[in-house]
Amino acid sequence: MSQAETDLAAPAGQANGLTALLRKPWLFWAALFLSTALISHYAFDLYKALDARWIIRFPSAWQPDFEGRISAFMTWLLEDARILGLQFREITRGLAAMIEAPYDLVLDLFVRGLVFGQGQQAVQILPPLSWVAVVYAVVALGHYTKSWALAALMGGCFGYLAVFGQWESAMVTLSSVLIAVPLAAGGGLLLGILAYRLRWVDLMLRPVLDLMQTVPVFAYLVPILFMFGFGPVSALVATIIYAMPPMIRVTIVALRGVPEELAELGRMVGCTPGQQMWKVMVPSAKPTIMVGVNQVIMLTLNMVIIASMIGAGGLGYDVLTALRRLDIGGGIEAGIAIVVLAIALDRLSQEYATRTVEQTARQAQGGWLRRHRWALSAAAVALATFLAGMVLPWIQNYPAAAEISTGAFWTRAMEYINVTYFDTLDAIKTMILQWFMLPVRGFFTGIPWVWGLFAATLIGLRAGGWRLAALVFCLVGLIVLAGLWTPAMMTVYLCGVSVVIASVIGIPLGIWAAGSAGSNRVIGAFVDTLQTLPSFVYLIPVVMLFRVGDFSAMIAIVAYALAPAVRYAAHGIRSIDPQVIEAGIVSGCTPAQLMRRIKLPMIVPELLLGLNQTIMLALSMLVITALVGTRDLGQDVYIALTKADTGQGIVVGLAVAFIAITADRILAASARQMRRKLGIEQ
Structure with missing residues (x-):
C-alpha cells in the first residue's frame, strides 16, 4: 500500500499534522532539531520577556524532598528496622562476617x-x-x-x-x-x-x-x-x-x-x-x-x-x-x-x-x-x-x-610527549572544544525543562508508541522533579559527544574488520585490549596529556566505549545474506554503491544496538570521569560518596539510570522498527 493509500485508509481524525510528521523520519528529526535549537538559543530571552523563571529552572518549591526522605529511610533501616526479630544492622554485620x-x-x-596473635604480638606461623x-x-x-x-x-x-x-x-x-x-x-x-x-x-x-x-x-x-x-x-x-x-x-x-x-x-x-x-x-x-x-x-x-x-x-x-x-x-x-x-x-x-x-x-x-x-x-x-x-x-x-620497574620509563615517555607535542595536542584540543563540544554543550544546557520533557516524550512516541512515550515522560519527569535537569543535560551533552565520536571511529573499524581475516585479527586484538582495561586506567595517560576537563573526560569515554560500535558493525556486515550481496554485484553496483545502498541500510538495526551498548558504557564511564573535573550528574554522585550522603547518591544515581533506560528503550524500539521495514522481524 502506498503512502497516499495509507493516509486515505486512516481515520479522518488521525490524519493530522502530527501524525504526518511522525511518519516521515527526516521531517520529524529536522523539525525537532530546528525547534529545539531555536528554543535553546532564545530560552533566556523568553524567560526575561515573560518574567517566568520556571521556564529555565524547575521551581524548588515544587520539588519533593527525595534526598531527605531516602536518607531518613536509610537511617531508620539501619538503626530501628527489625526483620524476624533481628535488627537490620545485625543482619548486615552477619552477612559481612560470612x-x-x-x-x-x-x-x-x-x-x-598463617598468623597467630594481633598487632605487634602477631607471629607468622606459616x-x-x-x-x-x-x-x-x-x-x-x-x-x-x-x-x-x-x-x-x-x-x-x-x-x-x-x-x-x-x-x-x-x-x-x-x-x-x-x-x-x-x-x-x-x-x-x-x-x-x-x-x-x-x-x-x-x-x-x-x-x-x-x-x-x-x-x-x-x-x-x-x-x-x-x-x-x-x-x-x-x-x-x-x-x-x-x-x-x-x-x-x-x-x-x-x-x-x-x-x-x-x-x-x-x-x-x-x-x-x-x-x-x-x-x-x-x-x-x-x-x-x-x-x-x-x-x-x-x-x-x-x-x-x-x-x-x-x-x-x-x-x-x-x-x-x-x-x-x-x-x-x-x-x-x-x-x-x-x-x-x-x-x-x-x-x-x-x-x-x-x-x-x-x-x-x-x-x-x-x-x-x-x-x-x-x-x-x-x-x-x-x-x-x-x-x-x-x-x-x-x-x-x-x-x-631482581625486580624490574618501568615507572621511570613511562614517566619520561609522558614528559617527552608533553614537551615535544604540547602545542599540537593543545591545538587539537582547542579546535575540538571550540568547534564541536562547546556548541553542543550550549545546545543541550540551554534547553528549558518544559520543552525537553515534551521533546523526549515525542521521541518516545515516534519510536515506540504511547506506552514508550508514557515511560519516557515518567522517567524524564522524575529527573525534572528532583531538580537535576541542568546536570542531566550536561550528562547528555558529554555522553552524546563521546558516543558520536566513538561511533564515527568504531563503525568504519568494524566494517573494515569484517572485510578480511587479517584486519579482523588486528582490530579484534585492539578491541579486546580496550575491553580488558579497567575504566580508571584510561584516566591516567589522558590526564597527563590533556589535563583535566571535559575534553579529557571525552577522550577517556571514547576509548572505553569504542568496542561495541566496532563489534556490532562487524557482526552486522558478516550477517548479511551473501545472495543479497551477489545480487547487488550482478546488478552492476560498485563497491562504494554496494556499501552505501545495500550493506549500510541492512545493518542499521545492528548499528542501533551497538549504539545502545556504546551509550551504556559511556554513561558508566562518565561517572568515573568526575575525577577529572566534569560538572554533571557523575560529579554529583562522587560528591555524595565523599560526604556519605545516601539520599543524594541514590537520587542522582537513579537519574543517570533513567537517562540510560530512556536511551535503551528508544533505541531498542527503533531497531525493531528497522527490522520490520527490512522484513527481518514480524
Missing part, C-alpha cells in the same frame, strides 16, 4: 600467611604460598583447561607480576576476585534458574536488573558504605552487586536456548524437576553460562579500582593512589598489572567455556594418580617451595633486587 571469613582465609593463603608455587599452579591449570599454549600464557602473565614488582598487590586483588566471582556467579545462576522457572520472578527481576546495570557504580558505594562500613567487605559486596546482573541474564538466555527435544528426553527418563535442571538443562547450557562467568570476572576486575575507594587494597588502590599523586609511572605500572591479570583470567575462563565433552572424558581416563596429576604436582611444588624457602628466601618471595 563474606569476611573466606576472604581472610584466601588472603592468608596468598598474602599474609608463610603464604610462594610465588613459584602460584605460578606453577596457574600453569598447571592452563594446561588442564586447554593446552601448553594457554599454560605458557598463564605462566607469563603471573611471572610478569612477580618480575615487575606487583606481586603482593596482585595477590590481594586475586583474593578479592576468588571470593567475589563465585558469589556473583553462583547467585546469578540461582536467580537466573528461578527466573526461568517462574514467570513472575522474571517479570520482577527485569526492572531490578535494568537499574543494577544502569545505576552508576559510585551510587552503589554510598548505601553499601552506610550499611557495611568502610573496609574490604563493603568493597566485595559492591563488586558482587555490580557483577551479578549479566550472569542472571545470560543464565536465562542459556536455559531458554536448550533444545526442547533434550528437555523432553530428560522428562521421559523420569528425571525429577531438580534432576532435570541440574543434570540436563544446566550441563547443556554450560557453554553459554560460562560466557556469563567470563563477564563476571571482567566486571569484578573492572571494580577493583573503584572498590579501593571504600577500603579494598591491591592493584586498584595502587592505581588510585598514583592518580591522586599524579604519579604517571606508578599508575601505569599498576594499571598494566591489572590488564595482565585480566588477560590471564579472561583467557582461562573463555577456554574453559569451550571445553568439549571429549576433552573432559579424555582427561578422566586412567587411574586416580593420572587423573589428578596436575593437582598433586601443584601441592608437591607448594610443599617443596615452602621447605626450600626456609633456606633460600628468593624461592618464597621474589627478590626485590
Whole structure:
C-alpha cells in the first residue's frame, strides 16, 4: 500500500499534522532539531520577556524532598528496622562476617600467611604460598583447561607480576576476585534458574536488573558504605552487586536456548524437576553460562579500582593512589598489572567455556594418580617451595633486587610527549572544544525543562508508541522533579559527544574488520585490549596529556566505549545474506554503491544496538570521569560518596539510570522498527 493509500485508509481524525510528521523520519528529526535549537538559543530571552523563571529552572518549591526522605529511610533501616526479630544492622554485620571469613582465609593463603596473635604480638606461623608455587599452579591449570599454549600464557602473565614488582598487590586483588566471582556467579545462576522457572520472578527481576546495570557504580558505594562500613567487605559486596546482573541474564538466555527435544528426553527418563535442571538443562547450557562467568570476572576486575575507594587494597588502590599523586609511572605500572591479570583470567575462563565433552572424558581416563596429576604436582611444588624457602628466601618471595620497574620509563615517555607535542595536542584540543563540544554543550544546557520533557516524550512516541512515550515522560519527569535537569543535560551533552565520536571511529573499524581475516585479527586484538582495561586506567595517560576537563573526560569515554560500535558493525556486515550481496554485484553496483545502498541500510538495526551498548558504557564511564573535573550528574554522585550522603547518591544515581533506560528503550524500539521495514522481524 502506498503512502497516499495509507493516509486515505486512516481515520479522518488521525490524519493530522502530527501524525504526518511522525511518519516521515527526516521531517520529524529536522523539525525537532530546528525547534529545539531555536528554543535553546532564545530560552533566556523568553524567560526575561515573560518574567517566568520556571521556564529555565524547575521551581524548588515544587520539588519533593527525595534526598531527605531516602536518607531518613536509610537511617531508620539501619538503626530501628527489625526483620524476624533481628535488627537490620545485625543482619548486615552477619552477612559481612560470612563474606569476611573466606576472604581472610584466601588472603592468608596468598598474602599474609598463617598468623597467630594481633598487632605487634602477631607471629607468622606459616608463610603464604610462594610465588613459584602460584605460578606453577596457574600453569598447571592452563594446561588442564586447554593446552601448553594457554599454560605458557598463564605462566607469563603471573611471572610478569612477580618480575615487575606487583606481586603482593596482585595477590590481594586475586583474593578479592576468588571470593567475589563465585558469589556473583553462583547467585546469578540461582536467580537466573528461578527466573526461568517462574514467570513472575522474571517479570520482577527485569526492572531490578535494568537499574543494577544502569545505576552508576559510585551510587552503589554510598548505601553499601552506610550499611557495611568502610573496609574490604563493603568493597566485595559492591563488586558482587555490580557483577551479578549479566550472569542472571545470560543464565536465562542459556536455559531458554536448550533444545526442547533434550528437555523432553530428560522428562521421559523420569528425571525429577531438580534432576532435570541440574543434570540436563544446566550441563547443556554450560557453554553459554560460562560466557556469563567470563563477564563476571571482567566486571569484578573492572571494580577493583573503584572498590579501593571504600577500603579494598591491591592493584586498584595502587592505581588510585598514583592518580591522586599524579604519579604517571606508578599508575601505569599498576594499571598494566591489572590488564595482565585480566588477560590471564579472561583467557582461562573463555577456554574453559569451550571445553568439549571429549576433552573432559579424555582427561578422566586412567587411574586416580593420572587423573589428578596436575593437582598433586601443584601441592608437591607448594610443599617443596615452602621447605626450600626456609633456606633460600628468593624461592618464597621474589627478590626485590631482581625486580624490574618501568615507572621511570613511562614517566619520561609522558614528559617527552608533553614537551615535544604540547602545542599540537593543545591545538587539537582547542579546535575540538571550540568547534564541536562547546556548541553542543550550549545546545543541550540551554534547553528549558518544559520543552525537553515534551521533546523526549515525542521521541518516545515516534519510536515506540504511547506506552514508550508514557515511560519516557515518567522517567524524564522524575529527573525534572528532583531538580537535576541542568546536570542531566550536561550528562547528555558529554555522553552524546563521546558516543558520536566513538561511533564515527568504531563503525568504519568494524566494517573494515569484517572485510578480511587479517584486519579482523588486528582490530579484534585492539578491541579486546580496550575491553580488558579497567575504566580508571584510561584516566591516567589522558590526564597527563590533556589535563583535566571535559575534553579529557571525552577522550577517556571514547576509548572505553569504542568496542561495541566496532563489534556490532562487524557482526552486522558478516550477517548479511551473501545472495543479497551477489545480487547487488550482478546488478552492476560498485563497491562504494554496494556499501552505501545495500550493506549500510541492512545493518542499521545492528548499528542501533551497538549504539545502545556504546551509550551504556559511556554513561558508566562518565561517572568515573568526575575525577577529572566534569560538572554533571557523575560529579554529583562522587560528591555524595565523599560526604556519605545516601539520599543524594541514590537520587542522582537513579537519574543517570533513567537517562540510560530512556536511551535503551528508544533505541531498542527503533531497531525493531528497522527490522520490520527490512522484513527481518514480524
